[in-house]
Amino acid sequence: MTRLWFRAALLPDGWSERVRLVTEGAEIRSVQTGVAPEAGDEIQGFGLPGLPNLHSHAFQRAMAGRSERRGGERDNFWSWRTQMYALAQAITPADLEAIAALAYAEMLESGFLRVGEFHYVHHDRDGTPFADPAEMAASLVAAAATTGIGLTLLPVYYAHAGFGGLAPSPAQRRFIHDPDSYARLLEASERALTGLEDARLGIAPHSLRAVTPDALTRLAQLRPDGPIHIHVAEQTGEVEDCLTWSGLRPVAWLMQNQPVDARWCLVHATHAEPGELAAIAASGAVVGLCPITEANLGDGVFPAAEFVALNGRFGIGSDSNVLIDAAQELRLLEYGQRLVRRERNVLSSADQIYAAACAGGAQALAAPADALSPGAAANLISLDADDPSLLRSTPDEILGRWVFAARRPVVDGVWRRGRKVVSGGRHHARDAIVARYRDVLERLRA
Structure with missing residues (x-):
């Protein structure tokens, strides 16, 4: 006692x-x-109570601060992704465990007590599946056990390089699954989580560009009671490509073609328009905001004030882990709104921002709010x-x-x-x- x-x-x-x-x-x-x-x-x-961190790619902690030099005429998310892919191709399971342990320790030190790990590096370095499909996931579980952080594991389904079922690139070889192999990954991940205190398991279609409509429908049924996380409308390029493919913006397409409800976490949703914000809020889904990473990658600023006015739910995440700091995520969330709107205290107060991030994060990670x-x-x-x-x-x-x-x-x-x-x-x-x-x-x- x-x-x-x-x-x-x-x-x-x-x-x-x-x-x-x-x-x-x-x-x-x-x-x-x-x-x-x-x-x-x-x-x-x-x-x-501590904060939930609803969106993390732990391995990216190893490249923090190493991509902060302009790499050409246009330096944006897509050029950053090339550097990130190089790291993703290099790490072993032991490397991942060590990197994730540092990231998780830093999360705890900053006030994050549970992490949603959006995990997509699944196979060996040449793209060959491991004998245990959850070999890499087990490294994340070990890191969570070492540090004591709560873990909601979100194995990622990644099958395509772009809208319309575009074939994946060689740089994506460690990520790729089909629906059947992904179902086996989930089963193996569930076994890997056995013994880890209060662990949770969800599913994570990577993005609309990486998943076909039929596969997305099938995936959503694999864990009918678990959380579903997906990247959506993070980049203007993604919005333009989705319009070309479907005639709809990403959030609009998702809301019209999937039964989005409180199980879902729409990560970023940076470029959602007013009607899309209203649809998300009405669905009960959580928007996963990662202000430090969104600023670092030049994504843009999510219209949080408008979304909150619709009683929309949000949580925060550390995403690329370029800087792990719970308070700074909240600070940048509010400061972004102030810069865009040229007002102060846009989201009312730190107390209300904190309470909303705790409630939304807990919902997204399928765990009781602390x-x-x-x-x-x-x-x-x-x-x-x-x-x-x-x-x-x-x-x-x-x-x-x-x-x-x-x-x-x-x-x-x-x-x-x-x-x-x-x-x-x-x-x-x-x-x-x-x-x-x-x-x-x-x-x-x-």
């Missing part, structure tokens, strides 16, 4: 001061408010109340000061299922994880 005392904590009905939270095993057993600390209490700053309440899983984070950015904060200022004013990470402690995995802002296995990651980078750059 662990007793934690917080100067203030974000409970389901709002912030409360002087809070004692008692955990036993993986659960929160009791919560008291307005109490003084006692002997045996572990004194903390500000406590709150809450500091009796009977809930003991998944929570603490912020360092003595950090200069948070000194003398009133409860209604805490999230705003963390998201918009902190110069450095202020997440001090992280507990997952009652086990403390981050102390003093550092993951407990950080040194060993970094050592393995360093070895992988040295081999990949040799």
Whole structure:
């Protein structure tokens, strides 16, 4: 049994001061408010539920910061993708485990407690399937077990290089499946997840350009109760190609041709028009926003203010993992809206952005939203109340000061299922994880 005392904590009905939270095993057993600390209490700053990270490509952490030099007259998502494909062709299962372990540790250190891993590097480096279809997925499971992060595994179906069933390119050889081999991948992935605490499994058609309509219909039936994630309308080039192929924009085509509902997460949806936003909101689907990556790749800015006004649901993700920082994802989400609209506090407040991202992310990852309440899983984070950015904060200022004013990470402690995995802002296995990651980078750059 662990007793934690917080100067203030974000409970389901709002912030409360002087809070004692008692955990036993993986659960929160009791919560008291307005109490003084006692002997045996572990004194903390500000406590709150952690954020879900609904969209990650863990292996891309190994190229963070390495593509930030202009590569020609036009440097955009598609030129970046060429560099990313080169990394995808080089990594082994052991490499993936080491890279993902660092990414997952950094997620925990920044306040993400569960990750949706949109996983598409499936086969050996020459494109030959492994004897175990989930060989690469098992590396991600091992990384999640090492770090303690919650995992929703989203094996990706990727079959084509473009709309209309275009044949895949050699650079995509490690990704490719047909519907039957993908069904076997799901079965193997389910076995790989056995024993990993509170793991979830979903499906992930990569994008409309990588999946034929018939295959998409079949895939959606493979896990009738699981989440479905798909990239859609991320790039203007994708929108133009979809119009040429079908006469419809990507979101419009998807909404008209699939039974999109609350199981679905439409990742990015950057270039959705007003009618498409209304259709997504009415469906109950979640839009997966990745502001740092979307800015890094020059994707554009999702019309979040308009979508929220329609009661649309959203969550956030770290996507390419060029910079893993939960607070900065929220900051850039709001700042993007301010720059486009030339207004302040467009999405109302940091508290409301945080609550929406927690609820939308949990829905998209098919996991209960973390809450500091009796009977809930003991998944929570603490912020360092003595950090200069948070000194003398009133409860209604805490999230705003963390998201918009902190110069450095202020997440001090992280507990997952009652086990403390981050102390003093550092993951407990950080040194060993970094050592393995360093070895992988040295081999990949040799």
